[in-house]
Amino acid sequence: MTVSDAPPTMNDVAREAGVSVGTVSRYVNGIAVKDASRQRVEAAIRKLNYQVNSYARGLKTNKTYCAALILPVLTLPFFSLLAEEVTAALNRKGYRTVLMITNYDPEAERTCVSMVRQNKMDGIIALTYNPRTEFDPTIPLVSIDRRCEASRTCVSSDNYRGGEMAAERLLALGCKKLLFLRIGSDVSSEVDKRGIGFETACKTAGADYEMLILSDSETNEPFYRYLREHTADGVPDFDGIFCNTDRLALQIQRKLAELGVRVPEDVQLIGFDGVPDYLTGAPACSTIVQPVAQLAETAVNALLNADADAAPSLICLPVHFEAHGTTRE
Amino acid sequence: MTVSDAPPTMNDVAREAGVSVGTVSRYVNGIAVKDASRQRVEAAIRKLNYQVNSYARGLKTNKTYCAALILPVLTLPFFSLLAEEVTAALNRKGYRTVLMITNYDPEAERTCVSMVRQNKMDGIIALTYNPRTEFDPTIPLVSIDRRCEASRTCVSSDNYRGGEMAAERLLALGCKKLLFLRIGSDVSSEVDKRGIGFETACKTAGADYEMLILSDSETNEPFYRYLREHTADGVPDFDGIFCNTDRLALQIQRKLAELGVRVPEDVQLIGFDGVPDYLTGAPACSTIVQPVAQLAETAVNALLNADADAAPSLICLPVHFEAHGTTRE
DNA sequence: TTGTAAGCGTTATCAC
C-alpha cells in the first residue's frame, strides 16, 4: 500500500466519505449538512488528514486571510513589541501576518506595496516614512502614527495629550525650566504632536521652556552641546526634560551623568513610549506609556472593518504616565 | 468609460494585446516570445497595470514563494534582529515571510505548523521550544538552535567554540576562579553547548571553575544568592563569569554593582549574543558575538536547497569575542 | 439536504 505524496484534496475526501465535493465544502465552511454526512466527512477528513488548500480557496473567494505589516525596522523595542501585538491581534481574527521591513527606504516601501497587491493580501498595516509611497486604493490600509491619505484611517496614541501630560507632570514636580528634545525623521507625523502638546501646556501654565528639535540629524551631538553649554559645575540652568522617545531620554540621561548632573535630583526626565525594558521588564525611565496592545488591536479592527464607509481618519488612544526613577515621586 | 473594479487578469491582457493567454503567460515567465508580441504584451500590461495573481499561480505550480518564520517572542533583541535578517534574506531570494509568534506555547507551535501546511507555504524556519511539535514531513524545514528531527538541518552559532573562547579569554585576562551562569528553558538545544565548551576549556586549562545552571527558573534569585554568599565586604571569591546570554550578563552586572563588586576591576564578565544595544549601537558587555546575519542567510539557503538529499544535520557558524567594558583589555 | 458543474487566474501540453 503506497501513500500518495500529494496532499489529499476535497475530492479525495468526498470519495472516501461517499459524498460529493459540494457536501464536503459545505461541511468545511460550516454550512449545515445532514448529521450522517457530517460524520462520514469528519471521519474521512481525519483519516486522510485533509486540510483546505487556502490558495485554491483564495482564488475562488478573493479572500486570503493574510495581511501585510510594513515596518521600518524591527530592532527598536517599540517596533518589535508592536509587531508582536499586531501578529497576535491578526491571529485572533484568523489572519496571518506577512512581515515586511523597509529600513526607511522609499524604494523598499514601494516594493512592499506592489508585493501586497500581487499577493492579493487582504489588507495592510503600515508604519511608513515616505509621504510619497502610493498605496493601491483597492486594498484596505490602516496606518500607524502617520497619515497617508485622507481616506485612510490612521491609528496612533494620543500624542498631543501625552505631551501635555509630560509638561504638566514636570511642572507639578516642581520644575522651573523645561526642555523638549526631539530627534527623528523630518516627515511629519502624529508623533510631532508630542512636542506641540508639550509646548501648549507650557504656554498655558506660563512656564519657562525651550524646544530643541532635530530633524534627520544623525547624532545627538547638538543636544549634548546644549547640555554642556547650559551646565556649569554640574549645575544646569534647566531642571526638567521631556524627550520624544524613551530611547532619547536614556541617551540624554547618560550624557547628563557624564556631565555630573544627577537625575532626578538635579534634572527630572520624562520619555515617551513606555515599552518594557528587556532586562527589567519595566520601562527604564519615567515615561508616557503608549498602549501598544490596544494600538495593534485597534488597527486590526479598523482594517477589517475598512468597508464601513464612515471610516474615521484618525483614532487616538489614551496614554498614561508612569514613574520609573527619572522623576521625583 | 467605467473602469472595472476587479483587477485585470491575464485574459484581459491577452485580449488587449491581441494575443492568447499562453503568450502572455510565457512572456510573464520569461519564456521566449516573438519580439512583436512581446511589445504588444508589455504595452497591454502597462496599460492595464496588470500583475500576476500569485494565488492562481500557486494553485497551479504548488510554489508560493512564501516561508514561515516561527519564533517564541520578538521582544528580545536577539529574536528581533534574527527576524529582521531572516526577512531580508528571504526577500533577496524573492520570498515573503509569514511571521508567527508562539510565546513558547506548544499549542501555538502546533497551530503554526498546521497553518503552514494549510497555506501551502514553501518552507519553515523555526526556533521552537517544544521537542514534541511535529512538523509536516512534506514541508522543508530548517531549525535554528534546536535540532528537531534527524533529517532536518539545524543552523546555529558555534556555541561550543564560543564557550571555549569565553573560558580561554577570561583565563588569559588573569581570572583565577571562573563561574558559568545559565538560565533558560530545560529543553536541550545547541545553546547548551556554550556551557559544555566552557567547562571543557576550564578542565583543559586546569582552571578552578563552577557551573551554575538553572533550568526553567523564573528568576535569577538563586544566582543572586550565590553571589551574595560568595562575596564578603565587596570582595568575591570568584573573578570571572561567563553568562549564557548578554541579557543575563547585564542582569548579573547590576546585581554585582549592588553588592559593591566592581566590573571589570574585581570581576570580569562575558556574555553571549553580541546583539547591538539600541541605545549605543554596540553590545552592552564583553561578549561572544553570534553572526546573526549569516545565521539568517545560511538558514534561508539551507531551506531553499532542502531538496538536495545530502542535507547536513547541523551547520555551525563561527563566533568571535568582542570586548565592551566588562573585561579588562 | 445533496450532487453537478461552471468558473476563479494561472500554467503547461498539445497541435498547428
Next chain:
DNA sequence: GTGATAACGCTTACAA
C-alpha cells in the same frame, strides 16, 4: 512561436 484547452482545488449557483 503561438493559440486552444485541460487541469490545479476550491466555492457556489442551480437542479434534483
